[in-house]
Amino acid sequence: MTNANVAKARVATVWLDGCSGCHMSLLDMDERLILLEEKIELVYSPLVDAKQFPENVDVALVEGSVSSEDDLHKIRLIRANSKVLIALGDCSVTGNIPSMRTVFPLAKVLERVYEENTTINKQVPTKIVPKLLERVMPLHEVVNVDLYLPGCPPSAQDIFFAISELLEGRMPDLSTTMRFGA
Amino acid sequence: MPTITIDPVTRIEGHARITVQLDEQGEVQDARFHVTQVRGFEKLCQGRPFTEMPALMARICGICPTSHLLASSKACDDIMAVRIPETAEKLRRIMNLAQIIQSHALSFFYLSSPDFLLGMDADPEERNIMGVVRKYPQMARDGIKLRQFGQRVLETLGGKRVHPGWIVPGGVSHPFLAEQRDQILGEIPEAIRITRNALHWFKGQIEFFRAEVRSFANFPSLFLAMANDAQEFSAYNGWLRFIDANLNIVADHITGADYMNYIGESANDDSYLKSTYFKPYGLANGMYRVGPLARLNMCKSAGTLQADEELAEFRELERHSVLSSFYYHYARLIEILFSIERMDTLLHDPEILGKNVRAHAAPNRFEGVGILEAPRGTLIHHYHIDQNGLIETANLVIATGHNNLAINHGVLQVARQFVKGNTLEQGMLNRVEAVVRAFDPCLSCSTHAIGTMPLDIQLLSADGAVLDRLRR
Numbered sequence: 001m002t003n004a005n006v007a008k009a010r011v012a013t014v015w016l017d018g019c020s021g022c023h024m025s026l027l028d029m030d031e032r033l034i035l036l037e038e039k040i041e042l043v044y045s046p047l048v049d050a051k052q053f054p055e056n057v058d059v060a061l062v063e064g065s066v067s068s069e070d071d072l073h074k075i076r077l078i079r080a081n082s083k084v085l086i087a088l089g090d091c092s093v094t095g096n097i098p099s100m101r102t103v104f105p106l107a108k109v110l111e112r113v114y115e116e117n118t119t120i121n122k123q124v125p126t127k128i129v130p131k132l133l134e135r136v137m138p139l140h141e142v143v144n145v146d147l148y149l150p151g152c153p154p155s156a157q158d159i160f161f162a163i164s165e166l167l168e169g170r171m172p173d174l175s176t177t178m179r180f181g182a
Numbered sequence: 183m184p185t186i187t188i189d190p191v192t193r194i195e196g197h198a199r200i201t202v203q204l205d206e207q208g209e210v211q212d213a214r215f216h217v218t219q220v221r222g223f224e225k226l227c228q229g230r231p232f233t234e235m236p237a238l239m240a241r242i243c244g245i246c247p248t249s250h251l252l253a254s255s256k257a258c259d260d261i262m263a264v265r266i267p268e269t270a271e272k273l274r275r276i277m278n279l280a281q282i283i284q285s286h287a288l289s290f291f292y293l294s295s296p297d298f299l300l301g302m303d304a305d306p307e308e309r310n311i312m313g314v315v316r317k318y319p320q321m322a323r324d325g326i327k328l329r330q331f332g333q334r335v336l337e338t339l340g341g342k343r344v345h346p347g348w349i350v351p352g353g354v355s356h357p358f359l360a361e362q363r364d365q366i367l368g369e370i371p372e373a374i375r376i377t378r379n380a381l382h383w384f385k386g387q388i389e390f391f392r393a394e395v396r397s398f399a400n401f402p403s404l405f406l407a408m409a410n411d412a413q414e415f416s417a418y419n420g421w422l423r424f425i426d427a428n429l430n431i432v433a434d435h436i437t438g439a440d441y442m443n444y445i446g447e448s449a450n451d452d453s454y455l456k457s458t459y460f461k462p463y464g465l466a467n468g469m470y471r472v473g474p475l476a477r478l479n480m481c482k483s484a485g486t487l488q489a490d491e492e493l494a495e496f497r498e499l500e501r502h503s504v505l506s507s508f509y510y511h512y513a514r515l516i517e518i519l520f521s522i523e524r525m526d527t528l529l530h531d532p533e534i535l536g537k538n539v540r541a542h543a544a545p546n547r548f549e550g551v552g553i554l555e556a557p558r559g560t561l562i563h564h565y566h567i568d569q570n571g572l573i574e575t576a577n578l579v580i581a582t583g584h585n586n587l588a589i590n591h592g593v594l595q596v597a598r599q600f601v602k603g604n605t606l607e608q609g610m611l612n613r614v615e616a617v618v619r620a621f622d623p624c625l626s627c628s629t630h631a632i633g634t635m636p637l638d639i640q641l642l643s644a645d646g647a648v649l650d651r652l653r654r
Contacts, residue, residue, distance in 0.1 A: 021244020
């Protein structure tokens with residue numbers, strides 16, 4: 001049960017341009033999610049119904065790369081409102097899979113999907129949808145990142161360790177537990 | 183014209199926007215579902231070796247990577263022109279069933295159960311899985327446990343829970359071991375117990391959701407799913423079949439060679455998600471649905487004992503096919519039960535411990551198609567290669583694309599039922615989102631998105647005066 005006297009850490013999880021696999025790894029903490037519920041308040045996440053990134057976030061875990069104008073706006077908003085920003089997974093750390101489109105001009109990518117691979121109404125969407133960036137970027141190209149959790153995805157154990165250490169007021173040392181490409 | 187925007191749509195696998203257009207009387211005139219990002223897998227794979235596709239294409243989606251891994255490997259089998267060893271096929275089927283279990287458990291327990299347990303009108307700050315942990319800890323624990331069961335099977339066989347390997351062109355990379363089998367078998371009774379409890383509980387809840395049953399994308403449509411000679415539930419082997427709302431077969435025996443004659447794709451100017459339609463009927467009349475509801479409407483029997491009992495009861499809901507998309511949730515639970523039972527049968531087959539698990543070959547064809555039933559519906563991977571085995575073109579047709587027309591139609595239907603002009607309530611907006619949730623769209627599969635605008639809805643009268651405003 002929520003104890004109003006104990007201040008819970010305000011945690012946000014965000015998913016930019018990725019596959020949600022890092023969020024699935026987060027859920028792979030399984031029963032440890034119940035333990036975390038006692039210590040954290042999930043103030044913003046694809047799992048909750050908050051629509052606006054809140055102020056005063058203690059820890060923000062961000063999955064995915066920066067690929068559209070929306071992502072760009074979003075990551076700046078996250079940085080401005082978060083004490084600790086974690087790049088969660090290879091797409092946010094290096095650009096990984098989303099950045100593979102960068103070897104082709106953006107117009108060619110869109111042409112392939114919406115014109116060549118379409119039967120009728122061949123057209124590139126322009127209304128309401130955000131504009132894609134010509135070049136996909138990892139988070140640190142746009143904002144300062146406090147902690148990197150590489151992996152495709154990082155394991156549930158590593159994510160749990162990182163959050164637990166931060167809750168204890170320590171910056172986690174992941175140098176011995178993980179490596180790129182794991 | 184006043185417009186309501188819900189951005190981002192939450193508790194779905196991906197992010198999207200919904201816009202609801204009102205007329206001057208405050209009546210809903212139109213409603214649209216917009217998906218707001220795309221990664222271009224159909225382009226970024228060009229020039230890469232076809233053998234790289236399974237691992238690369240799995241990255242389309244972190245929720246159902248195994249589905250992409252399997253569809254992609256099937257397309258590669260086709261390019262190599264091999265029939266994979268029977269042992270490998272059975273092992274792949276176990277992976278596919280585990281994928282269905284964990285994905286459906288995610289959809290039901292983590293994403294949608296807050297609507298059923300805490301209520302469509304509950305406080306949005308509480309209406310999530312953490313709220314369920316606080317108020318209904320046993321239900322939360324069960325949901326975690328069931329998803330964990332599916333994930334552990336994927337980890338045991340594939341080496342990793344998210345983005346496993348092991349499934350490769352020609353079969354699987356190494357044999358399955360008896361101790362791994364025994365470990366999974368030991369966890370099956372608990373998984374069955376949780377699923378049966380959830381089914382029992384959900385069936386008891388339906389009467390409290392009559393308005394949602396009536397208006398959640400409840401209309402006649404075609405259905406597409408995999409079919410086989412036995413008329414049993416089929417997720418790995420078979421051909422594609424379209425049926426209509428009266429269960430008549432509209433098109434049958436569709437294979438990788440001719441799917442393009444039946445499935446058309448139309449681009450939208452306001453969404454990165456294309457709309458797929460039944461080509462012979464055209465875009466205007468060709469709407470169809472895929473996924474759990476389509477599969478249960480399609481098969482004559484599930485083929486396992488307990489799931490068949492549940493299926494018989496499910497069929498009592500309506501005279502012909504079950505049409506309300508609210509019942510996707512119900513169908514998902516029956517599919518979990520079936521998947522656990524079928525996995526149990528496969529695990530008792532001694533052939534799964536066979537040592538011959540991979541066919542080796544160079545490319546023998548320039549083209550290959552892999553078709554599979556993913557948790558959300560029919561999944562098609564179609565590749566062309568050049569002389570050197572490098573990908574020339576790829577076409578991916580994904581479950582949520584098949585459902586796009588129906589989702590849009592459903593959003594409009596539910597908006598007409600619940601969004602009433604001059605006042606706005608949280609609960610009615612959540613219902614507009616919940617209809618999308620019923621389809622369990624996987625937007626990371628089809629594309630993927632995140633919104634930046636807060637939910638700030640203003641309802642304006644024809645002269646621009648603010649009649650009402652809602653924020654969260």
